[in-house]
Amino acid sequence: MQIYKVGGAVRDRLLGKAVTDIDWVVVGATTEEMLAKGFRPVGADFPVFLHPKSGEEYALARTERKSGRGYGGFTFHASPEVTLEEDLIRRDLTINAMAEDDQQNLTDPYHGQRDLEERILRHVSPAFAEDPLRVLRVARFAARYAELGFKVAPETLELMRQLSASGELQALTAERSWKEISRALMEDQPQVFIQVLRDCGALKVLMPEVDALFGVPQPEAHHPEIDSGLHTLSVLEQSALHKQPLTVRWACLLHDLGKGLTPEEEWPRHIAHEHKGLKLIKAVNERFKAPKDCQELALLVGQYHTHGHRALELKASTLLELLQSFDVYRRPQRFEEFIVACEMDARGRKGLEQRSYPQADYLRGAANVARSVAVQPLLEKGFKGPELGEALKRERLKALKAYKESAVP
Ligand code: ATP
Ligand code: MG
Numbered sequence: 001m002q003i004y005k006v007g008g009a010v011r012d013r014l015l016g017k018a019v020t021d022i023d024w025v026v027v028g029a030t031t032e033e034m035l036a037k038g039f040r041p042v043g044a045d046f047p048v049f050l051h052p053k054s055g056e057e058y059a060l061a062r063t064e065r066k067s068g069r070g071y072g073g074f075t076f077h078a079s080p081e082v083t084l085e086e087d088l089i090r091r092d093l094t095i096n097a098m099a100e101d102d103q104q105n106l107t108d109p110y111h112g113q114r115d116l117e118e119r120i121l122r123h124v125s126p127a128f129a130e131d132p133l134r135v136l137r138v139a140r141f142a143a144r145y146a147e148l149g150f151k152v153a154p155e156t157l158e159l160m161r162q163l164s165a166s167g168e169l170q171a172l173t174a175e176r177s178w179k180e181i182s183r184a185l186m187e188d189q190p191q192v193f194i195q196v197l198r199d200c201g202a203l204k205v206l207m208p209e210v211d212a213l214f215g216v217p218q219p220e221a222h223h224p225e226i227d228s229g230l231h232t233l234s235v236l237e238q239s240a241l242h243k244q245p246l247t248v249r250w251a252c253l254l255h256d257l258g259k260g261l262t263p264e265e266e267w268p269r270h271i272a273h274e275h276k277g278l279k280l281i282k283a284v285n286e287r288f289k290a291p292k293d294c295q296e297l298a299l300l301v302g303q304y305h306t307h308g309h310r311a312l313e314l315k316a317s318t319l320l321e322l323l324q325s326f327d328v329y330r331r332p333q334r335f336e337e338f339i340v341a342c343e344m345d346a347r348g349r350k351g352l353e354q355r356s357y358p359q360a361d362y363l364r365g366a367a368n369v370a371r372s373v374a375v376q377p378l379l380e381k382g383f384k385g386p387e388l389g390e391a392l393k394r395e396r397l398k399a400l401k402a403y404k405e406s407a408v409p
Helices: 008-014 031-036 084-089 112-118 126-130 133-148 154-165 174-185 190-199 202-206 228-241 246-254 257-261 278-287 292-309 316-325 332-347 358-371 376-380 385-407
Strands: 002-006 023-027 040-043 046-050 057-060 062-066 074-078
Touching: 002 008, 002 084, 008 112, 023 084, 031 040, 031 046, 031 057, 062 084, 062 126, 126 154, 133 154, 133 174, 133 190, 133 202, 154 202, 174 190, 174 246, 190 202, 190 228, 228 246, 228 332, 246 278, 246 292, 246 332, 257 278, 278 292, 292 316, 292 332, 292 358, 316 358, 316 385, 332 358, 358 385, 376 385
Parallel strands: 023 057
Antiparallel strands: 002 023, 040 046, 046 057, 062 074
């Protein structure tokens, strides 16, 4: 048997990037030989094994054929006769379809190295169209390597366009899509992921609610970039520049969905878009079965981001309602994530990226003030049950009034 390094490990070494996980392909071996060498099978009927010591993935060389819709619809054929070239041709991009032996000799039948040098994301063969997940993968690689100047090849974008129009994208499971989306959002330029999906028509299929924002104007006085879609891309870009976690990035992407519902007669104003957007945010959340913390933050940011921007003008009672809605007493982290999402929203405006956002510290201060109202004295006065809750609210309101007076002259 011959063993080769494949995929991302080869690509990233040639790019001079750190290699984190290594995938291996084994040519000329049978399942029985692998088991005899101590490899552990990953699944009952999949020719992938884990190395007994390193735990790295070793896959028998295989060919694949599409046999139906969706991912279940794949049959593969692994046998000692399958060649390295045959295994590599089933892969998505030429830059991912190179192999290397233990002497670092490169096997590169589909010219991945040339495409690496020319900074091109190009599909290996027409079989690319057999797995719609590849549309998401290419967009994710475009986001990851945008900084190096990589672009999607026009013929690959055309295939992605056909796949998006064919209805195949709908066959993807929520789990597979979310895995790609969440990884892409954590790249340095997640806005490129959304842009590429939009360019090939996949955004319209996967997240029509986000796609609908493009071409919708906002008032120029607050939004010099005007377009709601471009604004959303900038907010997402800011969230990555500021190294925000996935929850915040997800909330940034979805915060303005309501603007896509505004009747044209009301443009460029978007009355109550915060509230109108909630059902759209919920739909996107559920479509991809996003994790609970992502879902929750997206809804809260959608509903309250304008409150965040107007923090310094809010009455003490409104401020208190905001803090109560976030349950800042038990969920301090979630409120902090809301604050930074609002800040990213404010910075995601053309020419205003560097403007300071005093609302953030003001809100942090308010949360601290509300949190530091002690319960003990109220208990000592004999308050219990709902009355205790009311008394606590009154004390918090008093403290917030004082805070507002001292902080906002
Ligand atoms: P990463 O750095 O994100 O791990 P990677 O290229 O190693 O990138 P993996 O998901 O680990 O990506 O997959 C390893 C290799 O398997 C890829 O380089 C590619 O050759 C192939 N591959 C993975 N998923 C697909 C797919 N859906 N279609 C075609 N080839 C795929
Ligand atoms: Mg990998």
